Amino acid sequence: MIYILIVDDHPSVREGTKAILEIDKEIKVECLNPPYTIEQIEKIDLKQFDIILMDLNLGEMNGIELSKTIINQNKECKIILYTGYDVEDYWEEAIRIGIYGIISKTEPSKRLLSYIKCVMEGEVIIPFDYLHELISHKKLETGKSKRKTELLNEREKVVLQEVEKGMTNQEIADYLHLSKRSIEYSLTSIYTKLNVRSRMEAVLIAKSEGFID
Helix, strand or coil, X not given: CEEEEEECCCHXXXXXXXXXXXXXXXXXXXXXXXXXXXXXXXXCCHHHCCEEEECCEECCEEXXXXXXXXXXXXXXXXXXXXECCCCHHHHHHHHHHCCCEEEECCCCHHHHHHHHHHHXXXXXXXXXXXXXXXXXXXXXHHHHXXXXXXXXCHHHXXXXXXXXXXXXXXXXXXXXXXXXXXXXXXXXXXXXXXXXXXXXXXXXXXXXXXXXX
C-alpha cells in the first residue's frame, strides 16, 4: 500500500486528486487542511506517508519552504511539487533540498499515478527541457574553464608564479635553468594572451582568472 499526503489549499484540488489516486487500490490518500504552518507540520507523524504531494503556493506559506522543513524533520520523506505554476525558477532549489520532482496538476491521471510509482522506486522526475538546459549549461561552463586553463602553457604559469614573488628575469632564468631571453619571450607571450602591458598586471589578471594560485 502507498500512503500519500496531499498539501493543497484548494478543497476541489485536494478531493479531486484524492479521488483520482484512490482509483488504484494500492493507494491510500489523506489531505492536510489549511492553514499551513511549520508548527502544524511539526505535529504530524510524517513517517506514515510514502509520498507528499505539495502545492507550490499555499497562501502565506511557500511550498518550497514547507518542504524544506519536512525534509529536515524526516530525511526519508519523498516530496513531489504538485502545481499549476511555472516552476522553472524553483527547480535548482527544489533539487538541492531533496524534492523528488514536479508534477503539473494538468497531467492525466495515468501519468500522475505513473510518476508517483517512479518516485516510490527512488527515481527523480525532471522535465526534459530543464534537464537539457542544465546539461548544456554545464558543458558550456566546463568548456570555458578548460579554455581558460589551457590559455597559458606550464612554463608561462611557472614564470608568472616567480614574477609574483618579485624575482627578476635573470633570477627566474637561473631558477628554471633557462636563458634570460627565453624568460623574456615567455613574458611577451603572456602579455599578448592576457592583453596586458606589465608584469604586475599580468600577475593580477592571471590570479583573477585562476591561471595561477
